[in-house]
Amino acid sequence: MLHVWKPENILIFYDWVSDIKGEYLGYGADGIIYIFLFEIVPGRPEVDPWIWVIVGDVPPTYLPAVDAKTPYEALDGYIGAM
Template sequence: MSYPINFKNIHPEVDFYSELDAAHRKAEDYLLGFKWCAEIKDCFLYYNLGEIFSIFLFEIENTQSAGDRFLWIIVGDIPSMYLDIYGTKSTVEVVEDYIKLAADWIVNVRARKSVEDCYPFDAEPKIELANLLAKRIAFMKDALLNNMDEVALHINA
């Protein structure tokens, strides 16, 4: 399977096909939860482990910053995250950024410090959640990063 795939072209031969609709819906709901996301214009699947972990690239109408039309969205059995495309140019970089931002949040939660300056995960800053997220990012470091294809950002801007 060759990525990226425009989500409009997803078909039953795509890995984790039965889970992709739920992962896509989760990504859409997450993105539409932000006031600045007025509309979703298009979506591309860049990495796919179904509901476990998926990376999408969305094109949106951004009411706060017209230049920020494209955003990476990471969803799965982890707190969702969006990243802009300016510093993050591939799927590997998306995962590396997720790991760094999550690690910062985990350190602050475990130290009982404020998470105000951390990435704004939609998760309660509790030790139990920090420990669960730490296990997920350990998996991302140990298994995912070493085995995933690096798919470069490709947009028709």
């Protein structure tokens, strides 16, 4: 069964996210996987304001954008972590 998470729900759960400033679709394979880039207001000084969020018919996750500069690098990091 396909369960697509709302990407912003992945971030607002955490206390290190004070607010979401912007959301940008980096890549989408309809019904399979979606990669979003979020600009956040960090709740802590050590948190980067740019975060990738991966959702779709896959386990949802987030990755700091400093570790991946493009949606394809984010996907590669996701695959490597899983």
